[in-house]
Amino acid sequence: MLLVRSAIFNVIFYLNLLFWMIVALPTIVLPRQIFMGVARIWARTSMAWMHLICGTKNEFRYREKVPVTPCIV
Numbered sequence: 001m002l003l004v005r006s007a008i009f010n011v012i013f014y015l016n017l018l019f020w021m022i023v024a025l026p027t028i029v030l031p032r033q034i035f036m037g038v039a040r041i042w043a044r045t046s047m048a049w050m051h052l053i054c055g056t057k058n059e060f061r062y063r064e065k066v067p068v069t070p071c072i073v
Contacts, residue, residue, distance in 0.1 A: 009053045016045055 020042035027035045050056050 005054050009050060012049050012053065013046060016049060017042070020045070 020038065024035060024038040024042070027038050047058060051058075
């Protein structure tokens, strides 16, 4: 069952990626905030599909400890 869910998620993930790449293509010439907004939506839809198909949940802990300035975590 795990293999089937993984295969289904992979197909949907790449279809989702292809869709958002086509949507994001015109935003390359627009301000960076718009392009990053599309990228955020793509990430959220990918995580939603993963939760729906694979049953995973994401938990973000200690976000207050991450500095506001750019960094590698």
